Amino acid sequence: MHLHLKIWRQKNGDQPGKFVSYELPEVDEGSSFLEMLDIMNEQMVSKGEEPVAFDHDCREGICGMCSLVINGEAHGPQRATTACQLHMRHFKDGDTITIEPWRAKAFPVVKDLVVDRTAFDKVIQAGGFITARTGSAQDANEVPIPKPVADKAMDAAACIGCGACVAACPNGSAMLFTSAKAGHLNLLPQGKAEKDERTLKMVEAMDKAGFGNCTNYGECQAVCPKEITLDFIAKMNRDYATARVRKFFSKAC
Amino acid sequence: MELNSNIPEGPMAQKWSTHKTKIKLVNPANRRKYHVIVVGSGLAGASAAASLAEMGYQVSCFCYQDSPRRAHSIAAQGGINAAKNYQNDGDSVHRLFYDTVKGGDFRSREANVHRLAEVSVNIIDQMVAQGVPFAREYGGLLDNRSFGGAQVSRTFYARGQTGQQLLLGAYQQLSKQIGLGAVKMYNRHEMLELVLVNGHAKGIITRNLVTGKIERWAGDTVVLATGGYGNVFFLSTNAQGCNVTAAYRAYKKGAGFANPCYTQIHPTCIPVHGEQQSKLTLMSESLRNDGRIWAPKSKEAAAKLRKGELKASDIAEEDRDYYLERKYPSFGNLAPRDISSRAAKEACDEGRGVASTGLGVFLDFRDAIKRLGKDVIAERYGNLFDMYQCITGDNPYETPMMIYPAVHYTMGGLWVDYNLESNIPGLFVAGEANFSDHGANRLGASALMQGLADGYFVLPYTLGNYLGEEGIASAGKIKSDHPAFDAAEKAVRDRIDKFLSIKGDESPRSFHQRLGKIMWDKCGMAREKSELQQAIKDIQALRKEFWSRVRVLGEGTELNQELERAGRVADFLEFGELLCRDALMREESCGGHFRVEHQSMSEDEDVKSGLVSEGEAKRDDEHFAFAGVWEYQGDDVEPKLNKELLTYEVVHMATRSYK
């Protein structure tokens, strides 16, 4: 198939960027979206033009590295599919495709389609963990966890940290990402001891990193490649409220 | 090169515990005086960095991705082994040890494997404590499944995302230490050189992939946990960035590279679709618990299937060849990977392959769906089925999957002793990057186990032993202004300048693709002497071409993915030759290394007695029961072969039979 591409080009974070148009005459419909970009880049190299930088690694929809806004949608038109798992058979011969980086205050553009997502790491560093010093664990079957609880925790833990939720949110909020991790850990018996502390610290880190507020647009859920649901946000809001109250009273006495 | 395996004395089952009581310790107050460099944030690197930081060492950790959470361990699907025997089906440390030695076709170091089996149980405890949401039974206890090469259910899993969940566990623990300032994390930093001072590993040189800045890092010891080199084949199940650079740079500085030819071809991957393909996708081995592998019995039927004139469901039961069940009745569809891969190749070579290219066989869930219902199958494999459909457009609930073997894992790696220390003092190697535990073939669900064993339960002890022996007076003594850093940095800069100055007409990617084709055609699933000799010549010619014709656009002082690729491909172009040399040297077939000249024949005793079938890999224990360790001798000079002889005290060397 023949494609017309409009791609965001930006030399680095300090310089302004713009859309540049490219023609791509021959793409196999069995190719993935990123293979399509590879072909385009090869074509550019052969013409002596500098290829387009984009992030990717596993190309299996699990590492969370790929991060493209395709025709205005984070990860493109397919539900529950990362850009790397999107295949060209979902496009038509002659289509015009617009490709941009994630756009959010907390994710500055590094170059072309590459952004800096270290703000996510900061949120995890603040409290997105269960403290279990190496070698100090009890037997794994000591504490049974009911299957529905384990399954629910796993639903949240499936987050790949790609940042599509932030890119899709008109406020650039990281609530879905943060609540998925808080939800995963807060649900488990192992995570109970640090639950309040974790929730307060992660929310604080999220605000500090420059992510916006959540005003319930729900765009994040719609684009999430792992189908993380809004109820984790609701759960984190509850956990946060309880933690605040408990903290207030523990200080008071 | 001196290769002392440093295997502790004493009976096999006591070696590790005795060793731990004897090795040197670093007192807690002194640990913060040492700086440990950990390259890699996969299971091995992240677990090591986090644990060492908890113990009090100053740690710096490096990865090339934009976050440590994205290391390729994240992509592991199926599960992790541990000898917990929660299923009460006769598992034990000894059995896991035995299965791994046998699965590795008697080419691994027994003592290391025993330790791996011992600490496997601690790994599960550790990961559960950290909140890894492993699959559970209704009663709330941990669930298990079976993997190839085992007759017990010892594999723990988290849906089809076990690697992701384990890595996130280790990443979270690492993140805590980063938050506390105990680990300094450097994302988007690629290690391009190892620095030796007086023969000891004392630092690295990196390139900041965002700014292009070349930086020096001095440390008291260096840990490489940089993953495998499967991408030397261009197409593999590895992530795009996986590379041999860190390990190869260490090799060029004198570290021994062991068994590079031991590469694992995974039997169940989605077949290649065309020239534009950039990677191959694995379908987890766990699918073989319920899926049945078959090819049509007749070539004619296969031809019609390829053309789309017949559908899989048109082939009657008696016209299907469930070849694994036929050839290996006691293991059936769960025969080890090397054996299953070769059996698929054999069926396709006979003209019985399906998929448009003829390079594919069926993995069929029809019977399992009939037996267990669609819901149970969806619960077990839903995300894998979705992934398959997403890539191929076919629905595996209705039509069987098509699969073909693909390069997946590399058993070879830097040589290490029992302490995971290479022959360069102070250089430790962990995870897929080392060669130690899997011999010539790795069993499914054992790589995650090994990565975490190395990082959590081995390095924290053995690294302290090295530092303890060096003594506290040595702590932090070497600074990055030492002349050795000048030379290493200069080498890195010169190489980058060279890439940018060639200004040729062919992209690094194109060279990589060409190298991959040589490797797969001539050093893939079946290897033969003259083909290997040809491959070496072809690679040498290609390498020459590369250095005169490669085109690397852009600059060195910015984010430049072409430059990154050029560096990795340049190392693959040298390393590919080493791999072929090793394959040529090893005049036997073992595990993942299959030399067509060495296979069982109808007149062999083992075939006559019915122990193995014709055409199975034939080891030569008399001449090849050693790890082949290559020593760099200079550019374009043949490397020197050193041998670590392998002896087996507990598991007696025998012909592997999975019949």
Ligand SMILES: Cc1cc2nc3c(=O)[nH]c(=O)nc-3n(C[C@H](O)[C@H](O)[C@H](O)COP(=O)(O)OP(=O)(O)OC[C@H]3O[C@@H](n4cnc5c(N)ncnc54)[C@H](O)[C@@H]3O)c2cc1C
């Ligand atoms: C698709 C797939 C499925 C798998 N499924 C299973 C399974 O079910 N069970 C199982 O046991 N095993 C499985 N494996 C194998 C297993 O995942 C890997 O062997 C294991 O995770 C490797 O871990 P590691 O820590 O050694 O390396 P990796 O996770 O690959 O990490 C390497 C690290 O090194 C860094 N790095 C590399 N080079 C450099 C450099 N030059 N400079 C700086 N940093 C560098 C990377 O950034 C990364 O952080 C699977 C593998 C694949 C590919």
Ligand code: FES
């Ligand atoms: S490249 Fe890993 S999720 Fe897309």
